Amino acid sequence: MTHSAGVGTRGTWGSKLTFVLAAAGSAIGLGNIWGFPMMVGLYGGSGFVFVYLICVLLLGVPVMMAELTIGRSARSDPVGAFKKLAPQTRWRFVGVLGVVTGLVILSYYSVVAGWTLRYLATTLTEGLGESPAEIQAAFTGFLAGPWPLVFHALFMALTIWVVMGGVEGGIERITKILMPFLLLILLLLVLRSVTLEGAWRGIDFYLRPDLSKISFSVVLAAMGQAFFSLSLGMGAMITYGSYLSEKEDLASSALYVSLSDLLVAFLAGLAIFPALFSVPGLKPDEGPALIFLVLPNIFNTIPFGQLFGTAFYLLVAIAALTSAISLLEVVVAYFIDQRGWSRRWAALVVGVSAYLLGVPSALGEGYVSFFSGFLSRVDFLFGKLSLVIGGLFICLFVGWRWGTANAVAEIQRSNPGFRLGEAWSFLVKYLCPLAIVVILIRQLADLLL
Numbered sequence: 001m002t003h004s005a006g007v008g009t010r011g012t013w014g015s016k017l018t019f020v021l022a023a024a025g026s027a028i029g030l031g032n033i034w035g036f037p038m039m040v041g042l043y044g045g046s047g048f049v050f051v052y053l054i055c056v057l058l059l060g061v062p063v064m065m066a067e068l069t070i071g072r073s074a075r076s077d078p079v080g081a082f083k084k085l086a087p088q089t090r091w092r093f094v095g096v097l098g099v100v101t102g103l104v105i106l107s108y109y110s111v112v113a114g115w116t117l118r119y120l121a122t123t124l125t126e127g128l129g130e131s132p133a134e135i136q137a138a139f140t141g142f143l144a145g146p147w148p149l150v151f152h153a154l155f156m157a158l159t160i161w162v163v164m165g166g167v168e169g170g171i172e173r174i175t176k177i178l179m180p181f182l183l184l185i186l187l188l189l190v191l192r193s194v195t196l197e198g199a200w201r202g203i204d205f206y207l208r209p210d211l212s213k214i215s216f217s218v219v220l221a222a223m224g225q226a227f228f229s230l231s232l233g234m235g236a237m238i239t240y241g242s243y244l245s246e247k248e249d250l251a252s253s254a255l256y257v258s259l260s261d262l263l264v265a266f267l268a269g270l271a272i273f274p275a276l277f278s279v280p281g282l283k284p285d286e287g288p289a290l291i292f293l294v295l296p297n298i299f300n301t302i303p304f305g306q307l308f309g310t311a312f313y314l315l316v317a318i319a320a321l322t323s324a325i326s327l328l329e330v331v332v333a334y335f336i337d338q339r340g341w342s343r344r345w346a347a348l349v350v351g352v353s354a355y356l357l358g359v360p361s362a363l364g365e366g367y368v369s370f371f372s373g374f375l376s377r378v379d380f381l382f383g384k385l386s387l388v389i390g391g392l393f394i395c396l397f398v399g400w401r402w403g404t405a406n407a408v409a410e411i412q413r414s415n416p417g418f419r420l421g422e423a424w425s426f427l428v429k430y431l432c433p434l435a436i437v438v439i440l441i442r443q444l445a446d447l448l449l
């Protein structure tokens, strides 16, 4: 066990499978089930889906490989990793930006995760409401009171507790059992959703190719969503990679993690949109409330709906937990590796700070109007923009400072047959940074002009 892991006694994953599961556990979370459908709804449907797919494959996979490679080579938290690979330079601030971003994302992530806990409690006991209007009223009523703070606290406490247990004892053990379950329940929901009356309209909205709604803001949103969903751009994969043993292949790990993340997001959309269009009065551009308003309607129409509902919210809460763990872990690893704190103390202090930082987000969705819109804005700044900028610097670092030759050598250390070095180097050196810069500049111009 690594309860008081100080410098030099870092944990390691038990096997490649547990690593892939934990990294997939980090990636698969609210970003897939809550964020992805929300973005598809807000940005007009299938066009977003298409751009998102390209972003994951062309930007996400290469950047994930870059992060894992940095992490395993340096065996350190994000700040320490940049310090080790580029000593005495300002590159360490990329790590600092990542640690700060992780703390902020965790703050509101835990708020939304808290909503899922409350849904879990309600499905289990009294049900979520009979009609769409009732469901809506119950949700609005919940947000208009102080209860979100309580569920936010509960969720954060759980996260702190697992991270205190360390890499093998805490994170690994819980992910291993639960991810396969999530997939199963999601498949059942998809089956139900696509067989509802009027489901085709949702499938049409979600999947029929329609590129007319693509704009630069759609591309920026899709790119940001890809980084968020894959846990990229702030050093989470650097940190998880740092616990990875020499034997494991980084390229296939990155691919497995990315594809499972993609699959879960795709299924979440397929569970939600057909159901949404089959219920009169619901609109896809609902924003953060979307999954909380749509899915209860499905549970109302299926046999054993309450059972499925309970299972579903339980699993979403767990998916959120394995993601929140990775967010907290990054910041905790920094305090352990760089400041010499004990794991327990770091987890406690950082977790409580993130809790306090999340209070405005918890209150702003209906209770305290002063904070209204806080959550979405912080999500845009830290959960999208900062990750994309972090991703840019990670590409520039691997491509131009540390060098793709060093990075490819690190990959080949465990996989001598790795042949895609050149293609990957091209993406990391040129295509990814260029794409990110062009889209950021364009977005900035839109904002300013």
Ligand code: TRP
Residues within 6 Å of the ligand: 026, 027, 028, 029, 030, 031, 032, 105, 227, 228, 229, 230, 231, 232, 233, 234, 236, 323, 324, 326, 327, 387
């Ligand atoms: N990827 C997670 C999700 O989709 C959230 C997450 C966990 C994350 N760790 C991260 C996002 C690190 C960005 C960076 O829910």
